[in-house]
Amino acid sequence: MSVMFINDLVDALNQFGVCVKLFADDVKVYIRVLNNCDVQQLQRALDALANWEDVWQLSRPISVSKCSVVNIGKSSVPLSSLHIRNNVLNITKIGIDLGITVIDDLKPRAHINSAVTKAHQRANAILLCFLSRNIDMLKSAFIVYVRPFLEYNSVVWSPYYKQDIEAIERVQRRFSKRSRGLKEFTYEERLKFLGWPTLEFRRLNNDLLWSYKILFGLVHLNSDHFFKLSPNQTRGHGFKLYKQFSSSNADNVGKK
Numbered sequence: 001m002s003v004m005f006i007n008d009l010v011d012a013l014n015q016f017g018v019c020v021k022l023f024a025d026d027v028k029v030y031i032r033v034l035n036n037c038d039v040q041q042l043q044r045a046l047d048a049l050a051n052w053e054d055v056w057q058l059s060r061p062i063s064v065s066k067c068s069v070v071n072i073g074k075s076s077v078p079l080s081s082l083h084i085r086n087n088v089l090n091i092t093k094i095g096i097d098l099g100i101t102v103i104d105d106l107k108p109r110a111h112i113n114s115a116v117t118k119a120h121q122r123a124n125a126i127l128l129c130f131l132s133r134n135i136d137m138l139k140s141a142f143i144v145y146v147r148p149f150l151e152y153n154s155v156v157w158s159p160y161y162k163q164d165i166e167a168i169e170r171v172q173r174r175f176s177k178r179s180r181g182l183k184e185f186t187y188e189e190r191l192k193f194l195g196w197p198t199l200e201f202r203r204l205n206n207d208l209l210w211s212y213k214i215l216f217g218l219v220h221l222n223s224d225h226f227f228k229l230s231p232n233q234t235r236g237h238g239f240k241l242y243k244q245f246s247s248s249n250a251d252n253v254g255k256k
Contacts, residue, residue, distance in 0.1 A: 012052050016045040023098060033075050043082055050085050070095045072104055100153055108157035112164045119149040119171045126175075133180040139194060142175055147199075154203045155210045169199050215239060 006022060013020045013029060018041065021028040029049075031042050053062055064087040069079050071091065082089045093104045101111035126141045150168055159165050176190040177183055191198065197205075213219045214226055230242040 009049075009052055012048050013045045016048060017041050018045045026098075028097065033071075033077050033079070035077060039077060039079060039081070046082060046084050046089075064089070068092045068095060070102065070104055072102075072106060098153075100156055108159055109161070109164055111157050112159055112167060115149045115152075116167050116171060119146050120174070122146050122149065123171060123175045127178055135179060135181075135194070138179055139196075142172075146171065146175070150199060151202065151206070155207055158203050158207060165200055172196070172199055211241075 006025070006027075009027065010020045010022065018029050018031045021030075027049075029042070029045055031038055031045075033039060033042070049062065062084060064084050067084065068090045069082055070093070071079055079091060080088070094110060095102050101114055103110050123142065123146050126138065126145060130138065130141065150171060159168065173187050176187065176194060176196075179190075179194075182190045182193065185193070210219075211227070214221050215223050217223070228242040228244060229238070230240040
């Protein structure tokens with residue numbers, strides 16, 4: 001789908017009060033649903049999407065079979081009537097958004113399990129396929145071919161349950177233990193020899209870097225959508241953050 005086709009799609013859908021995100025030829029449309037009126041607004045946007053297809057006479061129609069609805073949060077408003085050209089959209093609890101597995105409660109375990117499985121497979125393949133046991137070469141192979149599975153967009157899904165943190169760390173722990181001459185050392189000693197930090201530390205460092213960029217306007221994101229400054233600041237700098245309590249992962253979805 002060319003850019004000239006899709007450029008005006010955002011304007012065509014925004015007039016119905018929905019939010020639209022585009023990436024290449026993928027379109028994500030979402031709205032905060034509080035009542036049936038919100039569902040009707042979303043349906044009008046879907047109707048406008050079908051009309052936009054007619055106006056541009058696309059040679060490849062919208063692939064309705066690849067479209068689905070994910071209800072994030074605890075809304076009890078039924079969404080089963082949403083459709084595109086009389087094709088009712090499938091309602092699912094899980095979806096893939098730019099390589100991130102998203103489930104309706106926004107817990108990251110499904111994505112972590114998938115990433116860890118792929119990372120273990122890739123790490124095992126490196127150790128099986130590489131005839132050389134040169135440490136520097138194996139280190140480079142792990143960094144290039146395994147780490148990306150475990151760190152891609154980690155600021156979105158960074159784990160907070162100990163089980164998930166340990167599952168991710170286990171990939172690096174096992175790989176380092178199977179490296180020549182390091183089996184008898186502790187994990188901390190192996191990391192020191194390899195010059196690696198823990199994966200948990202790398203995620204924390206990445207989180208802090210992105211927090212800084214967002215807070216100081218170095219990226220095109222509104223810091224008010226992510227952070228609140230602490231109201232009680234008697235000393236030190238003026239950028240101390242206030243941690244707002246949430247009873248679930250999806251408490252604040254759609255509020256901004």
